[in-house]
Amino acid sequence: xxxxxxxxxxxxxxxxxxxxxxxxxxxxxxxxxxxxxxxxxxxxxxxxxxxxxxxxxxxxxxxxxxxxxxxxxxxxxxxxxxxxxxxxxxxxxxxxxxxxxxxxxxxxxxxxxxxxxxxxxxxxxxxxxxxxxxxxxxxxxxxxxxxxxxxxxxxxxxxxxxxxxxxxxxxxxxxxxxxxxxxxxxxxxxxxxxxxxxxxxxxxxxxxxxxxxxxxxxxxxxxxxxxxxxxxxxxxxxxxxxxxxxxxxxxxxxxxxxxxxxxxxxxxxxxxxxxxxxxxxxxxxxxxxxxxxxxxxxxxxxxxxxxxxxxxxxxxxxxxxxxxxxxxxxxxxxxxxxxxxxxxxxxxxxxxxxx
Amino acid sequence: xxxxxxxxxxxxxxxxxxxxxxxxxxxxxxxxxxxxxxxxxxxxxxxxxxxxxxxxxxxxxxxxxxxxxxxxxxxxxxxxxxxxxxxxxxxxxxxxxxxxxxxxxxxxxxxxxxxxxxxxxxxxxxxxxxxxxxxxxxxxxxxxxxxxxxxxxxxxxxxxxxxxxxxxxxxxxxxxxxxxxxxxxxxxxxxxxxxxxxxxxxxxxxxxxxxxxxxxxxxxxxxxxxxxxxxxxxxxxxxxxxxxxxxxxxxxxxxxxxxxxxxxxxxxxxxxxxxxxxxxxxxxxxxxxxxxxxxxxxxxxxxxxxxxxxxxxxxxxxxxxxxxxxxxxxxxxxxxxxxxxxxxxxxxxxxxxxx
Numbered sequence: 076x077x078x079x080x081x082x083x084x085x086x087x088x089x090x091x092x093x094x095x096x097x098x099x100x101x102x103x104x105x106x107x108x109x110x111x112x113x114x115x116x117x118x119x120x121x122x123x124x125x126x127x128x129x130x131x132x133x134x135x136x137x138x139x140x141x142x143x144x145x146x147x148x149x150x151x152x153x154x155x156x157x158x159x160x161x162x163x164x165x166x167x168x169x170x171x172x173x174x175x176x177x178x179x180x181x182x183x184x185x186x187x188x189x190x191x192x193x194x195x196x197x198x199x200x201x202x203x204x205x206x207x208x209x210x211x212x213x214x215x216x217x218x219x220x221x222x223x224x225x226x227x228x229x230x231x232x233x234x235x236x237x238x239x240x241x242x243x244x245x246x247x248x249x250x251x252x253x254x255x256x257x258x259x260x261x262x263x264x265x266x267x268x269x270x271x272x273x274x275x276x277x278x279x280x281x282x283x284x285x286x287x288x289x290x291x292x293x294x295x296x297x298x299x300x301x302x303x304x305x306x307x308x309x310x311x312x313x314x315x316x317x318x319x320x321x322x323x324x325x326x327x328x329x330x331x332x333x334x335x336x337x338x339x340x341x342x343x344x345x346x347x348x349x350x351x352x353x354x355x356x357x358x359x360x361x362x363x364x365x366x367x368x369x370x371x372x373x374x375x376x377x378x379x380x381x382x383x384x385x386x387x388x389x390x391x392x393x394x395x396x397x398x399x400x401x402x403x404x405x406x407x408x409x410x411x412x413x414x415x416x417x418x419x420x421x422x423x424x425x426x427x428x429x430x
Numbered sequence: 431x432x433x434x435x436x437x438x439x440x441x442x443x444x445x446x447x448x449x450x451x452x453x454x455x456x457x458x459x460x461x462x463x464x465x466x467x468x469x470x471x472x473x474x475x476x477x478x479x480x481x482x483x484x485x486x487x488x489x490x491x492x493x494x495x496x497x498x499x500x501x502x503x504x505x506x507x508x509x510x511x512x513x514x515x516x517x518x519x520x521x522x523x524x525x526x527x528x529x530x531x532x533x534x535x536x537x538x539x540x541x542x543x544x545x546x547x548x549x550x551x552x553x554x555x556x557x558x559x560x561x562x563x564x565x566x567x568x569x570x571x572x573x574x575x576x577x578x579x580x581x582x583x584x585x586x587x588x589x590x591x592x593x594x595x596x597x598x599x600x601x602x603x604x605x606x607x608x609x610x611x612x613x614x615x616x617x618x619x620x621x622x623x624x625x626x627x628x629x630x631x632x633x634x635x636x637x638x639x640x641x642x643x644x645x646x647x648x649x650x651x652x653x654x655x656x657x658x659x660x661x662x663x664x665x666x667x668x669x670x671x672x673x674x675x676x677x678x679x680x681x682x683x684x685x686x687x688x689x690x691x692x693x694x695x696x697x698x699x700x701x702x703x704x705x706x707x708x709x710x711x712x713x714x715x716x717x718x719x720x721x722x723x724x725x726x727x728x729x730x731x732x733x734x735x736x737x738x739x740x741x742x743x744x745x746x747x748x749x750x751x752x753x754x755x756x757x758x759x760x761x762x763x764x765x766x767x768x769x770x771x772x773x774x775x776x777x778x779x780x781x782x783x784x785x
Contacts, residue, residue, distance in 0.1 A: 082610040118473065122636040155634050255437040257641030279510050281477040285640050286612030 081290045085283035088274055089116030089262070093293040097262050100296050101248065105223055106234035108241045109264045115273060116284050119261040120219060120247045121152065124184075127217060127245060128156035129276045130269065131182055136215070140183040142170050144371035146191050149184070149219075162373035165190055169197030172204040181214040187236045188223040192371045192383045194334020194342045202236055209243035215269075216244045222252045222338035224305055227313040232337075242266045250292065252339060252387075253305060260284070260292060312339060315386040315394060322398035327405065330382075339387040342368070344379055350408055351380035357404030363397045436645045440638035443629055444471030444617070448648040452617050455651050456603065460578055461589035463596045464619045470628060471639050474616040475574060475602045476507065479539075482572060482600060483511035484631045485624065486537055491570070495538040497525050499726035501546050504539070504574075517728035520545055524552030527559040536569040542591045543578040547726045547738045549689020549697045557591055564598040570624075571599045577607045577693035579660055582668040587692075597621050605647065607694060607742075608660060615639070615647060667694060670741040670749060677753035682760065685737075694742035697723070699734055705763055706735035712759030718752045 080090055088094065094111040101107035101114075117123040131139065139153055143162030150160055163175045163183070170185055185205070187197035197205070209216050218236045226232035237246035246264040254260075265273055295301040319341055323330055329346045345351065351367040358365050368381030382401070386394060435445055443449065449466040456462035456469075472478040486494065496505055498517035505515055518530045518538070525540055540560070542552035552560070564571050573591045581587035592601035601619040609615075620628055650656040674696055678685055684701045700706070706722040713720050723736030737756070741749060 077612075080612075082612040084606075084611045085614065118636040118639070125635050152634070155630075251439075255641075256439045257432075257437040259440065259636065259638060259640045275510075279507070280480050280635055281473040281614065283614060284473070285614045285643050286610075288640050288643060 077287060077290055081286035083286075085286045085289070087278045087281075087283045089114065089284060090286055090289040090293065093289040093296075096293040096296040097248075100301075101235070101246070101262075101264065105220065105246075105248075106238045107246055107264055108238050109246075113265050113267070113270060115263045115265060115277065116289055117261045117263060117277075118259045118281075118284060119251060119256070120221065120249045121261075122259075122280070123245075123247050123261055123263045124149070124152060124217075125156060126263075126273050126276050126280070128153055128158045130272050131158065131215070133272065134215075136180075136182045138180045138182070139217075140170075140175055140178055140180045141373065142185055142190060143373040144192055144368060145186075145373060147371055147373075150373065153184075160373075164374070165193060165195065167195060169195060169201040170205065172201060172208050175205075176208055176212075181212050182217065183214070184217040184219060185236070186219050186221065188220055188226075188233065189335055189338040191219075191221065192340065192342055192366075192368070194332075194338065194340070196233060196335040196337070197236070199233070202233075202239060205236070206240040206243065209240055214243065215266075216240065218244055218246045220246060220248050223248070224253050225309055225312055225338050227309070227316060227336040237264060242268070245269065253301070253308075258288060258292075260288060312387060315389065315391060316341065318391045318394050319384065319386050319398065322395045326398050326402040329405075340383055340385045343382040343384060345381055345405075347379060349380040349405065351382075353408060354380070354382070354401070354404050357407050358401050361400035361404060363400045363404075365397075365401065432642060432645055436641035438641075440641045440644070442633045442636075442638045444469065444639060445641055445644040445648065448644040448651075451648040451651040452603075455656075456590070456601070456617075456619065460575065460601075460603075461593045462601055462619055463593050464601075468620050468622070468625060470618045470620060470632065471644055472616045472618060472632075473614045473636075473639060474606060474611070475576065475604045476616075477614075477635070478600075478602050478616055478618045479504070479507060479572075480511060481618075481628050481631050481635070483508055483513045485627050486513065486570070488627065489570075491535075491537045493533075493535045493537070494572075495530055495533055495535045496728065497540055497545060498728040499547055499723060500541075500728060502726055502728075505728065508539075515728075519729070520548060520550060522550060524550060524556040525560065527556060527563050530560075531563055531567075536567050537572065538569070539572040539574060540591070541574050541576065543575055543581075543588065544690055544693040546574075546576065547695065547697055547721075547723070549687075549693065549695070551588060551690040551692070552591070554588070557588075557594060560591070561595040561598065564595055569598065570621075571595065573599055573601045575601060575603050578603070579608050580664055580667055580693050582664070582671060582691040592619060597623070600624065608656070608663075613643060613647075615643060667742060670744065670746060671696065673746045673749050674739065674741050674753065677750045681753050681757040684760075695738055695740045698737040698739060700736055700760075702734060704735040704760065706737075708763060709735070709737070709756070709759050712762050713756050716755035716759060718755040718759075720752075720756065 093116055094114040097114050098109050098111040138159040138161055140161050140163050141150055142165050153160055161178050161180055164171045175183060220235055235246055237244040249261040250258050320332055323332055331344045332341050333344050334342050351369055355365060355367045366383045448471055449469040452469050453464050453466040493514040493516055494508055495516050495518050497520050508515055516533050516535055519526045575590055590601055592599040604616040605613050675687055678687055686699045687696050688699050689697050706724055710720060710722045721738045
């Protein structure tokens with residue numbers, strides 16, 4: 076039953092019932108260290124990021140470091156807010172903290188659970204280094220945990236980075252991947268010293284989020300329905316990822332899927348010499364939409380070609396067919412390329428957008 | 431059935447289905463002149479106003495004129511955004527356009543249907559003057575139509591001011607009064623020349639509003655359920671207003687309800703010499719929450735005392751009891767005041783907050 080709390084003017088930081096449910100949920104599933112009063116409900120991570128981009132300059136921070144490769148839409152969003160960005164390379168363990176330190180910036184946006192787009196999970200050593208950096212420069216880590224609920228590796232999923240340094244981390248989560256992006260429901264876990272500032276900025280943007288949606292999401296958490304839903308879709312996405320990997324092994328032995336088995340997309344590293352743009356275009360002519368890795372590379376310089384393939388909205392048969400079409404497209408570039416055998420009626424919706 | 435349009439990342443300006451439904455609805459019930467592409471769905475009027483406060487300085491407008499008396503919460507909200515405000519007096523016909531012209535500002539926020547808090551409906555002459563002003567100074571009128579759906583006068587409700595000057599008016603509506611504030615659902619109708627700018631600013635704040643709530647509201651409009659709901663609550667609010675007026679006539683003959691019979695609150699003008707703050711405090715001791723007119727007065731200077739009484743959430747019997755308590759409180763100030771007879775278990779939720 077919805078009552079005054081949901082129907083009347085809401086609290087700008089969110090419905091107390093949802094903030095309490097989220098604090099418990101994030102503690103339980105991501106080991107986040109928080110209390111309900113440090114949770115803010117936002118219109119997706121986009122609004123959270125917008126508030127942060129308004130807050131950081133007030134703290135004297137005008138540049139935000141980003142992972143490279145990274146989310147080009149997010150980078151644009153951040154720069155449109157007036158913040159500068161500086162790309163920091165990602166290696167097999169995650170963001171290069173030495174390079175981050177050299178950059179002199181005091182705030183960084185990272186995706187430790189499942190780096191976007193490479194899929195790499197930040198190593199324990201790298202997490203420790205990043206936290207040391209934040210403590211030394213009195214800096215801020217923004218942890219975008221956009222798909223942290225989806226983990227298919229046999230070993231346990233690492234805790235949220237926030238658990239290592241709750242005073243230096245803004246943790247950001249979203250219902251965009253677990254439910255649907257259209258809900259525009261996200262949340263921040265905010266360190267004490269930023270809480271008042273972010274609330275003040277938020278209350279200049281709007282008066283809070285839809286109370287009925289908030290109440291419904293609190294119910295999903297409290298009744299265990301979200302857990303059940305996640306178990307169901309997790310198993311579905313795991314199968315899709317497995318089928319995708321099998322298809323890649325069979326059809327594209329020259330490619331390699333890197334990163335953790337997690338999330339809703341895979342990163343295919345292609346052999347040197349592949350013309351990535353031509354491959355993406357050739358795949359699209361076969362009705363398969365994949366994104367080239369170049370799209371996500373910020374610093375200039377040639378890097379190995381790669382493809383980002385989303386598998387959240389394709390049935391199993393479609394996935395195999397899509398990889399077949401990519402092989403077909405790749406063959407066009409190979410010496411003695413065969414002509415495409417057929418046009419496949421497959422459309423791939425891919426790319427993980429800004430939560 | 432919700433589909434990709436509602437569930438996937440939304441269009442930042444709103445779901446096409448809702449923008450189309452709103453364009454039809456606003457044309458039908460408020461004679462607004464618009465097409466769906468000029469409607470933006472917002473998180474209540476608060477977000478719309480926040481976007482406008484960010485847009486106006488980019489047009490060289492750093493001061494927004496406000497009605498005086500007016501909405502003190504809105505004024506604070508606007509000033510916190512960095513805009514300056516200048517109060518312009520309201521008389522029996524609405525905002526004083528001569529004073530507005532003298533102020534030299536180029537943007538004004540008005541409540542033509544039912545001025546907040548006085549309840550005055552802007553006269554046709556004053557509307558014409560205001561539109562002439564906007565055309566002459568190339569200015570902008572922000573029309574806050576916060577309770578335009580509630581009209582109880584026998585003569586027809588005047589059209590939205592926007593219909594007279596769609597190129598110089600941003601019309602703002604909200605579901606906060608017709609349904610509940612907790613939905614955080616509002617809309618702007620934007621002149622062509624501002625449309626791109628406001629979309630650009632919006633897309634720096636968030637990625638759009640909750641698609642499921644938007645779809646549900648479009649259904650309410652398209653199925654006629656909103657109309658039926660409004661017929662029902664309109665008749666309920668009309669009765670409450672009538673009972674309130676009767677109680678005032680009987681218990682407080684020295685007070686006068688001014689303004690149109692419309693909306694969800696009434697403005698009681700009190701006789702000269704009444705100590706407004708003492709009256710509000712004495713009413714509160716009797717568990718009746720009313721707001722003194724002073725709360726809404728911006729420019730310094732003594733003006734007649736008044737009370738703002740909301741009647742949207744009190745049953746009929748409670749309204750009479752509340753006015754009885756106000757009389758009782760007023761009697762404390764009169765020579766030969768009687769002691770209060772009893773404490774009434776009535777709580778009045780009043781004041782029309784920022785849509």
